[in-house]
Amino acid sequence: MSVIIHQNLSTSISSSTSTFLGHNNLKSIKCSNVSIPGRISGVIKCVATPSAEKTAYKTKVSRNENMGKLQAGYLFPEIARRRAAHMLKYPDAQVISLGIGDTTEPIPEVITSAMAKRSYALSTVEGYTGYGAEQGEKQLRAAIAKTYYENLGIEEDDIFVSDGAKSDISRLQVLFGSKVTMAVQDPSYPAYVDSSVILGQTGQFQKDVEKYGNIEYMKCTPENGFFPDLSAIRRTDIIFFCSPNNPTGYAASREQLTRLVEFAKENGSIIVFDSAYALYISDDNPRSIFEIPGAKEVSMEVSSFSKYAGFTGVRLGWTAIPKELLYSDGFPVAKDFNRIVCTCFNGASNIAQAGGLACVSPEGIKSRHSIRLVLRYTEEKNAPYVWIYFPGQSSWDVFSEILEKTHVVTTPGSGFGPGGEGFIRVSAFGHRENVLEACRRFKQLYK
Amino acid sequence: MSVIIHQNLSTSISSSTSTFLGHNNLKSIKCSNVSIPGRISGVIKCVATPSAEKTAYKTKVSRNENMGKLQAGYLFPEIARRRAAHMLKYPDAQVISLGIGDTTEPIPEVITSAMAKRSYALSTVEGYTGYGAEQGEKQLRAAIAKTYYENLGIEEDDIFVSDGAKSDISRLQVLFGSKVTMAVQDPSYPAYVDSSVILGQTGQFQKDVEKYGNIEYMKCTPENGFFPDLSAIRRTDIIFFCSPNNPTGYAASREQLTRLVEFAKENGSIIVFDSAYALYISDDNPRSIFEIPGAKEVSMEVSSFSKYAGFTGVRLGWTAIPKELLYSDGFPVAKDFNRIVCTCFNGASNIAQAGGLACVSPEGIKSRHSIRLVLRYTEEKNAPYVWIYFPGQSSWDVFSEILEKTHVVTTPGSGFGPGGEGFIRVSAFGHRENVLEACRRFKQLYK
Numbered sequence: 001m002s003v004i005i006h007q008n009l010s011t012s013i014s015s016s017t018s019t020f021l022g023h024n025n026l027k028s029i030k031c032s033n034v035s036i037p038g039r040i041s042g043v044i045k046c047v048a049t050p051s052a053e054k055t056a057y058k059t060k061v062s063r064n065e066n067m068g069k070l071q072a073g074y075l076f077p078e079i080a081r082r083r084a085a086h087m088l089k090y091p092d093a094q095v096i097s098l099g100i101g102d103t104t105e106p107i108p109e110v111i112t113s114a115m116a117k118r119s120y121a122l123s124t125v126e127g128y129t130g131y132g133a134e135q136g137e138k139q140l141r142a143a144i145a146k147t148y149y150e151n152l153g154i155e156e157d158d159i160f161v162s163d164g165a166k167s168d169i170s171r172l173q174v175l176f177g178s179k180v181t182m183a184v185q186d187p188s189y190p191a192y193v194d195s196s197v198i199l200g201q202t203g204q205f206q207k208d209v210e211k212y213g214n215i216e217y218m219k220c221t222p223e224n225g226f227f228p229d230l231s232a233i234r235r236t237d238i239i240f241f242c243s244p245n246n247p248t249g250y251a252a253s254r255e256q257l258t259r260l261v262e263f264a265k266e267n268g269s270i271i272v273f274d275s276a277y278a279l280y281i282s283d284d285n286p287r288s289i290f291e292i293p294g295a296k297e298v299s300m301e302v303s304s305f306s307k308y309a310g311f312t313g314v315r316l317g318w319t320a321i322p323k324e325l326l327y328s329d330g331f332p333v334a335k336d337f338n339r340i341v342c343t344c345f346n347g348a349s350n351i352a353q354a355g356g357l358a359c360v361s362p363e364g365i366k367s368r369h370s371i372r373l374v375l376r377y378t379e380e381k382n383a384p385y386v387w388i389y390f391p392g393q394s395s396w397d398v399f400s401e402i403l404e405k406t407h408v409v410t411t412p413g414s415g416f417g418p419g420g421e422g423f424i425r426v427s428a429f430g431h432r433e434n435v436l437e438a439c440r441r442f443k444q445l446y447k
Numbered sequence: 448m449s450v451i452i453h454q455n456l457s458t459s460i461s462s463s464t465s466t467f468l469g470h471n472n473l474k475s476i477k478c479s480n481v482s483i484p485g486r487i488s489g490v491i492k493c494v495a496t497p498s499a500e501k502t503a504y505k506t507k508v509s510r511n512e513n514m515g516k517l518q519a520g521y522l523f524p525e526i527a528r529r530r531a532a533h534m535l536k537y538p539d540a541q542v543i544s545l546g547i548g549d550t551t552e553p554i555p556e557v558i559t560s561a562m563a564k565r566s567y568a569l570s571t572v573e574g575y576t577g578y579g580a581e582q583g584e585k586q587l588r589a590a591i592a593k594t595y596y597e598n599l600g601i602e603e604d605d606i607f608v609s610d611g612a613k614s615d616i617s618r619l620q621v622l623f624g625s626k627v628t629m630a631v632q633d634p635s636y637p638a639y640v641d642s643s644v645i646l647g648q649t650g651q652f653q654k655d656v657e658k659y660g661n662i663e664y665m666k667c668t669p670e671n672g673f674f675p676d677l678s679a680i681r682r683t684d685i686i687f688f689c690s691p692n693n694p695t696g697y698a699a700s701r702e703q704l705t706r707l708v709e710f711a712k713e714n715g716s717i718i719v720f721d722s723a724y725a726l727y728i729s730d731d732n733p734r735s736i737f738e739i740p741g742a743k744e745v746s747m748e749v750s751s752f753s754k755y756a757g758f759t760g761v762r763l764g765w766t767a768i769p770k771e772l773l774y775s776d777g778f779p780v781a782k783d784f785n786r787i788v789c790t791c792f793n794g795a796s797n798i799a800q801a802g803g804l805a806c807v808s809p810e811g812i813k814s815r816h817s818i819r820l821v822l823r824y825t826e827e828k829n830a831p832y833v834w835i836y837f838p839g840q841s842s843w844d845v846f847s848e849i850l851e852k853t854h855v856v857t858t859p860g861s862g863f864g865p866g867g868e869g870f871i872r873v874s875a876f877g878h879r880e881n882v883l884e885a886c887r888r889f890k891q892l893y894k
Contacts (some may be wrong), residue, residue, distance in 0.1 A: 056773060057744040060715025061684040063774040064624035067783045070790075077789055102577035112570040115798060116563035122761070123559040130549035130759040163610050163762075163796070170791035174617070174645060177511035178625060194790045198621060237508040268507025297504040312577040313797040314569070315610075326503060327510040336514045342524055343517075343641045344617035349610070349796040350760040351562060 066200045069212070075190045075415035076100045082400075083409050090407065096438045097409035101246065101384060101427045103310040107355075108367030111309060114358035118351050132347045135338065136161025136318070140357050144318055147360040148303070152290040154320050158334065160341055161356070163348045164317040165276050165304040166191050172272060172302070172319070173199040175333075175340050180237040183216035185228065187247055187416030187423070189274070192240040210418040219419045222389065226250035230259060235267040241289075242274035244281060247416045247425040249383030251285040257292050264298040270325065270333070271299040276317075279308050279368075281382045296322035300333065307384070309359045309368050316352040386426040387413070398424050406441040513647045516659070522637045522862035523547045529847075530856050537854065543885045544856035545873045548693065548831060550757040552876075555814030558756060558805040565801035579794045582785065583608025583765070587804050591765055594807040595750070599737040601767050605781065607788055608803070610795045611764040612723050612751040613638050619719060619749070619766070620646040622780075622787050627684035630663035632675065634694055634863030634870070636721070639687040657865035666866045669836065673697035677706060682714040688736075689721035691728060694863045694872040696830030698732040704739050711745040717772065717780070718746040723764075726755050728829045743769035747780065754831070756806045756815050763799040831875035834860070838869055845871050853888040 072078060079099050087095055121127025135141065141159040148154075162168040169191050176182075178200035184192045193215060196202055203213020211217055216236050218228035226248045241260060244251040252260070264271050273289035281287055289299045304317035321334040348356075358364045390398050395412030402408055402424070413423025519525060526546050534542055568574025582588065588606040595601075609615040616638050623629075625647035631639045640662060643649055650660020658664055663683050665675035673695045688707060691698040699707070711718050720736035728734050736746045751764035768781040795803075805811045837845050842859030849855055849871070860870025 056771065056777070057712070058715070058773045058775055058777050059684075059717055059745060060775050061623075061627065061717050063776055063778050063783065064622060064626075066624060067622070067786065070786060100578070104575065104577060106571055106575045107569045109567075109570040112566045112568075115566035115569075119559045119562035119566060119798070119802075120556075121559075122554045122562075122757075123556040124553055128551065128553045128757070130551060130757070131547070132760050164793050166793045167791065170621070174621065175511060175514070176508075177513060178647065179511075180508065191790060198787065198790065200625065237506075265504070268505070270506055270508050298506060310569075310575070310577070313579050313794070315793060315796045324503065326505045328505055328507050329510055330503070330505055331510045336510065339514065339517060340645065343638060343645065344614065346611050346613045346762060347760070349762045349799050351566070351798050352796050355566075 064198075066198050069197050069202065069204055070194060071205050075411070078415070079399075079409065079411060082403070086403055086407070086409075093407040094437075095407045095409060096434050096441075098426045098435070098438060099409040099411045101307070101429055103307065103312045103429055104431060105310055105429075107310045107314075108364065110361070110363045110367050111355050111358040115314075115351050115355040118354035122350075129350060132350050132353070134342045134345055134347045135159075136348060137350070137353050137357075140353050140360075141318075143357055143360045145320075147365070148288065149290060149320065152288060153296060154290055154322060158320050158322055160319045160321065160337065161348050161353060162317045162319060162345070163315040163352070164306060165274065165302045167345075168302050168317060168319045169272075169274075170195045170198075171340055171344060172300075172337070173201070174344065175337050176201075176238060181214060181216070182238040182240065183218055183233060183236040183269075184240045184417070185242060185245055186217035186219050186418060187245075187413060187420030188240065189242060189246045190416060193417070210414075210421075217417060217419065220245065220248060220250065221419060227252055227256045230263045233263070236269060239264060239269050239271045240274065241271055242276070243285075244277040244383040246277060246383075247385055247411065247413060247420065247423070248387045249385040251281050251283075251382035254284075254286050254292070257286055257289060257295075261289070261292045261295045261298060265294065268328070269298065271295070273299055273301045274303070275301055276304045276307055277383055278303070280384055283382065285382065290320070290322070296324040298325070300325060305356055305359055309355075309364075311352070311355070311359075314352050314355060316348055316356045384427065384429055388424045388426060390422050390424065393422055395421055395423060406438065408438045408441060511645075513645050513649075516644050516649065516651055517641060518652050522858070525862070526846075526856065526858060529850070533850055533854070533856075540854040541884075542854045542856060543881050543888075545882070545885060546856040546858045548754070548874045548876055550754065550759050550876055551878055552757055554757045554761075554802075555811065557808070557810045557814050558802050561805035562761075562798050562802040565798050569797075576797060579797050579800070581789045581792055581794045582606075583795060584797070584800050584804075587800050587807075588765075590804055590807045592767075594812070596735065596737060596767065599735060600743060601737055601769060605767050605769055607766045607768065607784065608795050608800060609764045609766060609792070610762040610799070611753060612721065612749045614792075615749050615764060615766045616719075616721075617642045617645075618787055618791060619747075619784070620648070621791065622784050623648075623685060628661060628663070629685040629687065630665055630680060630683040630716075631687045631864070632689060632692055633664035633666050633865060634692075634860060634867030635687065636689060636693045637863060640864070657861075657868075664864060664866065667692065667695060667697065668866060674699055674703045677710045680710070683716060686711060686716050686718045687721065688718055689723070690732075691724040691830040693724060693830075694832055694858065694860060694867065694870075695834045696832040698728050698730075698829035701731075701733055701739070704733055704736060704742075708736070708739045708742045708745060712741065715775070716745065718742070720746055720748045721750075722748055723751045723754055724830055725750070727831055730829065732829065737767070737769070743771040745772070747772060752803055752806055756802075756811075758799070758802070758806075761799050761802055763795055763803045833873040833875065835871045835873060836869060837871065840869055842868055842870060853885070855885045855888060 140161055142156040144159050145154055145156045173195045180201055182196050182201060197212055202215050205212050216234050218233055220226040220228055271289060275288055278287040289295045289301055300319060300321040302319045305311035321337055323332060323334060325333045327333060395414035399410055399412040402410055411425040413420030413425055587608055589603040591606050592601055592603045620642045627648055629643050629648060644659055649662050652659050663681050665680055667673040667675055718736060722735055725734035736742045736748055747766060747768040749766050752758035768784055770779060770781060772780045774780060842861035846857055846859040849857055858872040860867030860872055
């Protein structure tokens with residue numbers, strides 16, 4: 001984990017920059033300009049208001065009150081909106097985004113050729129396949145179980161292949177329903193909280209504390225080493241826990257995760273463990289919650305090929321739910337999720353699944369190892385993000401000042417929860433030359 | 448629409464067979480053996496119960512009560528389970544499935560090569576793209592609007608590209624929330640009702656009438672020409688309406704859809720129009736609800752490339768929501784759905800979207816026209832299904848007797864709602880030789 005504490009913006013930028021680069025490893029930089037043209041248009045839609053005249057016909061259908069609870073736009077669309085507005089204001093500026101954690105490095109050909117081959121096969125009588133299993137192709141489920149969970153007691157039929165972790169997080173919320181209580185790391189990936197609000201698990205947003213009612217925010221700060229003080233946490237049904245965490249980049253230790261599992265077991269809670277960034281762990285911290293003894297009785301795990309293999313646009317992930325995970329009445333959680341998957345989903349694209357199979361093949365793993373290495377470049381040894389602290393300052397103010405003065409897009413920490421206020425997240429994904437250019441601008445501005 | 452009324456199974460099979468083939472158009476037959484190996488394994492999972500000992504640790508999390516309301520397995524998994532059991536009982540039998548409406552014909556190469564090209568591009572610096580717009584790629588949204596809604600007032604930004612209609616139906620239920628009331632055609636595609644139950648919109652299942660409480664079942668029978676008597680329908684917030692209907696194959700006329708839109712407007716209801724089978728319409732019945740004047744104020748439309756282009760496994764569809772569609776408070780429905788898509792979904796696979804773009808290109812449309820034609824083969828002129836009536840008999844009994852005696856898998860009509868009891872749906876998709884073989888068996892058995 002890398003945390004840099006600064007007293008004011010000007011010094012912070014320069015030192016964060018040097019930290020961001022790592023003083024003596026410029027040569028190893030391969031990080032990112034997340035230019036996301038596709039997303040921009042989409043994102044602008046996220047905040048666009050379809051025109052509707054006052055006199056227009058209105059149905060008698062009431063708006064879902066939970067949708068009305070949601071605050072502002074989803075974080076990344078909002079950033080993209082401000083980015084687009086900035087580009088309109090400075091049409092000639094070369095904007096560099098170190099904001100959203102998007103992948104930019106090409107996918108190894110061993111993987112793309114497998115997808116191309118599957119595509120071509122679909123135009124042959126022998127190679128054509130229609131509906132696949134909603135849970136994913138047998139071969140891929142088996143390969144995921146073997147590659148990521150060997151000797152952890154997770155089997156082929158515990159794996160549910162998805163079109164990505166974000167989609168599965170919402171399907172899990174549909175599974176749990178509106179009556180559960182939930183806890184999240186603060187700060188954390190916004191989709192946990194927003195999907196909880198949409199499903200009606202929360203109260204209204206409380207502006208004074210910047211929190212939704214009925215959600216337990218587990219504060220993760222430099223003071224507690226970015227691991228929550230469990231003795232201060234109220235019991236909830238569900239605990240979303242991401243390690244390495246997005247945005248802090250902090251990877252929980254084996255001892256900490258053991259305490260988390262004990263905490264869940266004492267409370268009879270279910271941990272939804274998000275291991276989307278586990279590949280970036282370079283020390284011996286657990287890459288899966290199932291490495292912790294007894295975790296299978298209180299945990300499920302959501303993961304993704306997005307950051308593993310640059311599949312952010314290809315869309316492929318999975319959720320692992322052990323047979324040992326039971327509701328209070330003894331009913332297996334996996335059996336209900338299976339019904340959700342069969343009723344609300346029709347399986348991931350067969351072409352993406354062919355790519356996933358190539359990802360976990362010996363050649364695929366070898367090729368992805370090289371991708372992974374180029375992303376490991378800061379003092380942050382377990383995550384592709386740097387989390388920078390600006391005490392007493394507003395994240396959005398810092399975001400705006402950096403954007404205005406350097407045309408560099410970052411991510412305001414407050415977008416990840418009240419605990420992120422005063423922080424800025426700098427993404428690690430992307431092209432070396434863009435980051436070097438960003439640093440030149442920082443240094444010139446704050447020299 | 449083709450409806451055959453029979454007095455008993457033996458005569459019904461032979462005559463349904465002849466009807467099924469169309470007396471004088473054997474040469475034009477191109478229908479289906481839906482061999483769905485991928486689905487089989489998955490489907491078996493759908494009903495598999497993870498083993499859990501009585502003494503096992505249980506969490507204190509209560510099972511979502513709505514999940515407990517769901518009856519039996521989802522229809523097609525249940526059929527696949529019975530199909531698999533039959534194959535175990537008769538290991539040497541050549542089982543032919545005319546059950547689930549899966550596609551079997553290869554995808555035109557103009558489309559698969561576009562997907563292969565996009566796959567290969569992802570391994571290049573120039574061609575790589577990460578996260579796309581959650582709503583779909585701008586170019587594809589524009590092409591769908593132009594191809595299917597030109598002059599109907601549906602624009603690019605009204606189109607939300609999805610991973611298929613089934614996924615979007617559930618996302619729409621999440622959008623509407625648990626407090627809306629809904630109506631469905633009876634019989635209809637099971638996903639409408641099941642997703643409604645899961646979201647908590649319904650009461651318990653009432654065994655005596657085979658219906659869930661609080662859902663309005665709009666009976667569609669041979670007596671009313673498979674179009675509901677709207678004067679007998681209770682007002683609901685949402686009306687799911689599929690035309691051509693699955694399973695009856697009946698396509699509503701312009702006059703009938705005009706009455707449906709008027710009915711919705713009088714009640715202030717929202718019509719969710721499912722046009723997944725619209726491509727099979729061969730007469731001048733509307734292919735989109737938006738062909739009806741005023742429909743945009745009370746309707747949205749869900750559609751899919753699955754049956755259009757054999758994309759059942761590739762996964763690509765869309766939902767069109769007009770800006771004119773407003774909640775009772777005047778808030779645009781599309782704006783909330785956009786938030787759902789941004790929070791609960793991350794866009795369809797970029798490779799599948801490249802295929803979709805090829806589908807709606809002039810070459811793609813031409814190539815798919817040839818696919819469509821081979822599927823048009825029975826007296827049913829607007830749908831790929833034949834709906835056969837066995838008065839006084841149980842659909843599952845007829846299903847079982849046909850399977851036992853001919854090793855042919857059909858679909859029991861009761862799986863589509865109480866209004867389907869006594870009917871059998873025979874799918875039209877697939878290979879000519881398998882259907883000919885199925886017919887030989889029918890004729891031999893019932894000669």
